Amino acid sequence: MPDPNWQPRIVAFFCNWCTYTAADLAGVSRLKYAPNALVIRLMCSGRVDPQFILDALAKGADGVLIGGCHLGDCHYVEGNYKTVRRFEMLQRLLRDLGIEERRVRLEWISASEGERVKTVINEMVEQVRALGPLRLPQRQEEWDREMTPLAEPAGQSPLAPQRAAAEVAHA
Amino acid sequence: MPEKPKIAFYWCASCGGCEEAVVDLAEDILSVVAAVDIVLWPVAMDFKKKQIEAMPDKSIAATLLNGAIRTSEQEEMAHLLRRKSQYLIAYGACAQLGGIPSLANQFSREQLLRYVYEEAPTVENQAKTRPQSSSQNNGHTVTLPVFRNLVRALNQVVEVDFYIPGCPPTPKMTKAAVVALLEGKLPPKGSVLAPDMALCEQCARKASKPADLSFTAFKRPHQVMLDPNLCLLAQGVVCMGPATRGGCEAVCPAGNMPCTGCFGPTSRVRDQGAKMLSSLCANVAAKETKEIDEILAGIPDPVGTFYRYGLGTSLLRGKVSLPLAPAQKEP
Numbered sequence: 001m002p003d004p005n006w007q008p009r010i011v012a013f014f015c016n017w018c019t020y021t022a023a024d025l026a027g028v029s030r031l032k033y034a035p036n037a038l039v040i041r042l043m044c045s046g047r048v049d050p051q052f053i054l055d056a057l058a059k060g061a062d063g064v065l066i067g068g069c070h071l072g073d074c075h076y077v078e079g080n081y082k083t084v085r086r087f088e089m090l091q092r093l094l095r096d097l098g099i100e101e102r103r104v105r106l107e108w109i110s111a112s113e114g115e116r117v118k119t120v121i122n123e124m125v126e127q128v129r130a131l132g133p134l135r136l137p138q139r140q141e142e143w144d145r146e147m148t149p150l151a152e153p154a155g156q157s158p159l160a161p162q163r164a165a166a167e168v169a170h171a
Numbered sequence: 172m173p174e175k176p177k178i179a180f181y182w183c184a185s186c187g188g189c190e191e192a193v194v195d196l197a198e199d200i201l202s203v204v205a206a207v208d209i210v211l212w213p214v215a216m217d218f219k220k221k222q223i224e225a226m227p228d229k230s231i232a233a234t235l236l237n238g239a240i241r242t243s244e245q246e247e248m249a250h251l252l253r254r255k256s257q258y259l260i261a262y263g264a265c266a267q268l269g270g271i272p273s274l275a276n277q278f279s280r281e282q283l284l285r286y287v288y289e290e291a292p293t294v295e296n297q298a299k300t301r302p303q304s305s306s307q308n309n310g311h312t313v314t315l316p317v318f319r320n321l322v323r324a325l326n327q328v329v330e331v332d333f334y335i336p337g338c339p340p341t342p343k344m345t346k347a348a349v350v351a352l353l354e355g356k357l358p359p360k361g362s363v364l365a366p367d368m369a370l371c372e373q374c375a376r377k378a379s380k381p382a383d384l385s386f387t388a389f390k391r392p393h394q395v396m397l398d399p400n401l402c403l404l405a406q407g408v409v410c411m412g413p414a415t416r417g418g419c420e421a422v423c424p425a426g427n428m429p430c431t432g433c434f435g436p437t438s439r440v441r442d443q444g445a446k447m448l449s450s451l452c453a454n455v456a457a458k459e460t461k462e463i464d465e466i467l468a469g470i471p472d473p474v475g476t477f478y479r480y481g482l483g484t485s486l487l488r489g490k491v492s493l494p495l496a497p498a499q500k501e502p
Binding site (some may be wrong): 053055084088098140142146148 | 243246247250277319320321323327328440441442444445446448449451452453454455457458460463464467470472473474477485486487488489490491492493495
């Protein structure tokens with residue numbers, strides 16, 4: 001049953017030197033674009049650990065957008081090349097695990113391209129809207145309904161925390 | 172004379188290698204047997220489930236359970252042993268991470284049953300008979316456990332106190348864990364009973380690992396004559412060492428084979444496969460998308476390569492678009 005109130009939720013990882021600055025420019029220029037992207041600033045698109053992308057999707061994002069400097073313009077020289085190499089493999093992995101390629105997008109947007117931020121975010125929201133909600137937390141909850149409920153005292157969910165405090169996992 | 176602590180061994184969805192690992196304690200197993208009372212060990216000794224049910228709760232000092240959880244029977248035994256044990260220990264990669272069986276989370280129950288009972292080349296089954304959780308035979312009702320949609324690690328079903336990693340765990344680690352248990356020298360609950368460092372730290376080839384790796388091609392072990400001393404990554408082979416917990420003392424690289432990741436991640440990594448993908452692919456030499464893709468094509472099965480032992484506990488847990496078969500009634 002599709003939720004009529006559903007709006008795409010996009011997590012956007014923008015690099016400090018280019019795409020985030022461009023998003024700033026878009027704001028200062030009072031460009032209007034879809035409010036669905038939650039922007040997270042990182043020093044470099046090369047800092048986007050594939051774990052961040054999977055974690056965002058697993059926690060309820062419908063799409064992930066990564067923005068970095070144009071190839072050759074990276075503040076750290078090589079960072080965005082690492083990003084594109086990881087991205088190519090991650091797309092194959094996501095496809096094998098049933099996540100549409102159009103949910104994860106990589107874009108190069110330089111600091112002066114405020115207009116491009118607007119276009120890309122609007123496009124991204126529409127392409128994710130066309131795919132519909134991903135609902136990973138709900139899907140995983142549905143998977144686990146087949147299990148026998150725990151006979152132990154209430155408040156001890158078998159899934160949370162997945163690992164106890166001593167082995168805190170940092171994504 | 173004080174009563175000896177009670178120990179149970181149990182297996183679920185596993186190959187039997189973990190049981191072998193216990194037997195591999197060799198003569199040391201005699202001192203273990205002398206120190207404890209084994210109350211359940213289906214692979215080696217005859218015990219009944221009702222004997223365990225009759226025991227008071229928490230009366231087993233520790234249960235070492237290996238194997239992933241796929242069926243309702245395995246789930247039931249995990250619950251029972253959890254209730255009867257002070258410590259429940261996930262023994263081996265399947266119980267800890269989902270293991271190789273959890274690679275089946277890429278396929279639906281229908282796909283799996285159809286292949287195994289109808290399509291596999293060695294199967295002759297014209298009537299298309301499949302196992303039923305309840306059926307009639309000569310006026311008797313025959314029941315089988317329910318086959319769940321997903322494979323799970325032990326901590327996705329019940330609370331787990333400790334993890335002993337490995338496919339299978341080494342005898343040395345097993346012995347150390349049993350000794351720690353008997354002496355009451357246990358780390359905080361939830362710990363993995365293995366060093367919290369990357370496998371590379373224990374690898375004899377570490378000195379030859381280049382500071383700047385650069386892959387122009389990925390080769391699989393059967394395609395190349397491997398240098399027995401040089402870092403396997405430097406030879407273009409996917410070795411999971413950098414993203415895998417140490418503790419095995421790098422036995423696979425010592426045998427001239429790359430690490431495939433059976434010890435799972437260290438405590439600082441949530442998703443071993445994503446982390447390995449990150450480290451490996453960032454070091455591909457090419458800069459153009461087409462050339463990058465050609466090099467990455469040397470890894471034909473990314474899920475099987477990066478998540479060989481841990482798909483069930485990875486962030487996505489399996490193929491997210493799997494159709495779920497309706498929950499079956501317990502027999």
